[in-house]
Amino acid sequence: MRKIPVAALKPGMKVARPIYGSSGYVLIQQNVVLSRRYIEQLRQLGVPSLYIDDGLLDGYQIDDVVTDVTRMNAISRVRDLVTDLEQPNPASRIMLRTKEVARNVDQIVSELMSQPDLMVNLIDIRLEDDYLFGHSVNVCVLSLITGISAGLNNKQLVHLGVGAILHDVGKGVLPRNILYKPGPLTNTEFSVVKTHTSEGYSILRDMTHARDVAHEHHERYDGSGYPNGKKGDAISYNAQxxxxxxxxxxxTSDRVYRAAYPIHEAVELIAGSGNQAFSLTLIQKFLENIAAYPTGSIIELSDGRIGIVIDTPRGFCQYPRVKLLYDQDTQPVTTPIEVHTLDDPSLIVKRVLPEQEIAKLRASRAR
Known part of the structure; x- marks a missing residue:
């Protein structure tokens, strides 16, 4: 199973994971064989990418860290809460919605705690209109995984998760033409967007743990963030x-105005921010569970061989286990061979192959 851009899809490819639209309905089911019509519909809907099953990882299972049902329920709860913000006098409904959100967070905690060696190998695929809601849930999941690595107890994890899933709730009261602008913001527009931290604090003012995350998640460890330029541990731990x-x-999310960063580049970005944008200790805890080269990535090793990533051991985000596909002369490897880069100091990942190169390589060897 591999994630590829919709622009690289070809008729005959098989869908490996379903794509969900607004309100949780399925846009395209798993195991559907793509036709030109399907591909064109996905383009028109704004689906940025798709997981496809091309047989390269037969026999290997890749699961999300939470179930699809749990993720979609959480997205629906966040959507309901943000929708209520647009109604007159929403205070009573917001209290009810936050209780529903807390129950979803508790379920996410339970699922994550049952996986002691979990690694994030899948990136959820979301439509632009669902970005805020999917982003909120993903930040919650990633925050909880980091909190587990940091040794937080169950009660602390739920507090962290509720704050994380509601960190952008203040955006629900911002002008939609600014929030969903398909391009870079002007300085004036960015000033408006920055108010979502204080708006979030106001909406969640009776929820101490959540309001601090909403208010401070754009503060930075070196004091360069907003809204108050807080520094170091003056920023709440959960907000950090x-x-x-x-x-x-x-x-790592596709947007209408830019493509997503490859995961390994995002890992390098975060890793290089230690004790500047973020606490180095928390960065280390975060990266323990992130695969820089997610399962299904096709990579070239430093010795010239090409393979597909099977998995990555927890705590060693840049050292994947690889199933070899081609030798140094780009000849197909016919005998199954796995390489553990963690066990061979001479081997590192040289690069990730772009989809166009993968398609060309496979086509040339299929003749």
């Missing part, structure tokens, strides 16, 4: 965790 996860999820 959420801020790392917020940036990571934002840069």
């Amino acid at each position: 965790i959420a801020s790392v996860c917020d940036v990571f999820d934002a840069v």
Whole structure:
């Protein structure tokens, strides 16, 4: 199973994971064989990418860290809460919605705690109109995984998760033409967007743990953030965790005005921000569970061989286990061979192959 851009889809490819639209309905089911019509519909709907099953990882299972049902339920709860903000006098409904959100967070905690060696190998695929809601849930999941690595107890994890899933709730009261602008913001527009931190604080003012995350997730460890330029541990611990996860999820998500960063580049971005944008200790906890080269990535090793990533051991995000596909002369490897880069100091990942090169290589060897 591999994630590829919709622009690279070809008729005959098989869908490996379903794509969900607004309100949780399925846009395209798993195991559907793509036709030109399907591909064109996906383009028109704004689907940025798709997981496809091309047989390269037969026999290997790749699961999300939370179930699709749990993720979609959480997205629906966030959507309901943000929708209520647009109604007159929403205070009573917001209290009810936050209780529903807390129950979803508790379920996410339970699922994550049952996986002691979990690694994030899948990036959820979301439509632009669902970006805020999917982003909120993903920041929650990533924050909880980091909190587990940091040794937080169950009660602390739920507090962290509720704050993380509601970190952007203040955006629900911002002008939609600014929030969903398909391009870079002007300085004036960015000033408006920055008010979502204080708006979030106001909406969540009776929820101490959540309001601090909403208010401080754009503060930075070196004092360069907003709204108050807080520095170091003057920033709440939960907000510090959420801020790392917020940036990571934002840069690895496709937007209408830019393509997503490859995961390994996002990992390098976060890793290089230690004790500047973020606490180095929290960065280390965050990266323990992130695969820089997610399962299904096709990579070239430093010795010239090409393979597909099977998995990555927890705590060693840049050292994947690889199933070899081609030798140094780009001849197909016919005998199954796995390489553990962690066990061979001479081997590192040289690069990730772009989809166009993968398609060309496979086509040339199929003749």
